[in-house]
Amino acid sequence: MADRLNILVVGPHPDDQEAGMGATIARLAADGHNILLLDMTNGEPTPLGDVATRAKEAQAALEVLDQGTGNVQRRMLQLPGEARGYRDDTSAKVSDWGANALPNRWIEHTIEARRAVAGVIREHQAQVIFTPFFEDAHPDHKATTKIVEDARFDAKLTKAGLPGERIYPKWMFYYYATHLRWVANPQFCMDVTGFEDHKVRAIEAYYTQFVLPAQQPIPNAPVAVQSSQSQIPGAAGATRRPVKEWVHASLTYFGSRIGRPSGEAFYSKEPLGLAGIGGLVR
Template sequence: MARIVVVGPHPDDQELGMGGTIARLASQGHHLLLLDMTNGEPTPLGSPEIRKAETAAATKILSPDPAEHPGSVPITRMLLGLTNREVQHTLEARHRTAAVFRAWQADMVFTTYPVDAHPDHRAVTRIVEDARFDSKLSKITMPAPVDLWTGATLEGPGVEDGGKQTRPCHPKWLFYYYATHLRWVADPSFVFDITGCVDTKIDAIRAYHTQFVLPEKNRKVVDWVAASAVYFGSRIGTDAGEPFHTREPVGLNSLASLAI
């Protein structure tokens, strides 16, 4: 099964952009790590403690029930700890992110689409793109990263020497999900079928109570996300879908590789 890292500039970005895909992939037995680059604070109604609890609740909702999905793997989540509203594309940020990829031995990485009004989103996309390259570097020390949600060192197959080093890797795939602050409709490279996972996605978004339930003006965001899932599902002939972009071609070896 694939080892996947889903990067979000802030807690809730992953759920908004690809919560259904996360739930589906986890239920299929893939190993998912959700990497929050910042804790998302300050916000008008939140606090670091509240956002931590909301993030844990959302992750639990997305994680599959092993009784219903034998062979599934619980979702792992960690906080890198960059500063919300001040994310910068720096060598330090690149290498800290690359250390996550190496520790997890990521085969595949998802991050936000590069065209966005939010400076944090644009910066994170650049960090992830360069970290993907940096993760394969040899003759460099990249210690195992610490999860700032819990204070624990991330465990993974690439952690070596008691956490003092991580083994090089190079994620084969980099895909972009849409959680943009621009008012435009995505023109995706492909759409992932999330039929049966929409309710899970919406419940995970609503777990961020301070962001999408308490602020009345933000409640409609949930409706927009649900409508988007129906629209993109209709583009591939299913009940629901999530759009993705890739800068590299996706290969097929038979028509059976096409889901629809």
């Protein structure tokens, strides 16, 4: 590999990165890139989960995507209460600021959140950032993307009292893990042929979110839909789709748009430059 890139993949909750771009993460790890998964919250509360269990699930998903390469790390954002204060100490770490992880449903666009994410960007020296697509029904997803966009700018500032050396990541891409019922029209698709099962297994590692719900009655549904398979949660009364079926349907569709068996979709607000025409998928 010519260049090993530092890549930051931000998710509002543990499982969003896997659902949105799990196959791409697995491919990037296999390609030798240095990947950090940043969870903005601990993911709880949810109907069947708890904080300790979600942490174990997130670790299990990481191991699936890492494939034993050691190229994928994971951390949870520690939102510092004293982040407004200025400290001219670039050797300090975000974790030194002494704070706790946010719970599910509590992500807000604040200066503290921006600074915390900017600190992670600088610590990781991220050259590429992936964050959720900005149009979404989930408030946590929308807030996360706004925070990350602004933190990208903050990470380059001098005299900012942030840890690490300043950096402005060259590329910011948006993955699709949206709660809206629409089909993405991406600017580019990553060929993830051969990494489909990694995405399925990483999603299924979140047992309380995708496996256990399949064994429970759907709340307020007239008829409980039971299955031994892991399933994508649906609205009350809706039939849930098995994870493997849902993943392969999406990967196959976006793969067909680039002439490959499987693909994952991404968006960029900025033009992408090509060093040559030879890198295009043929």
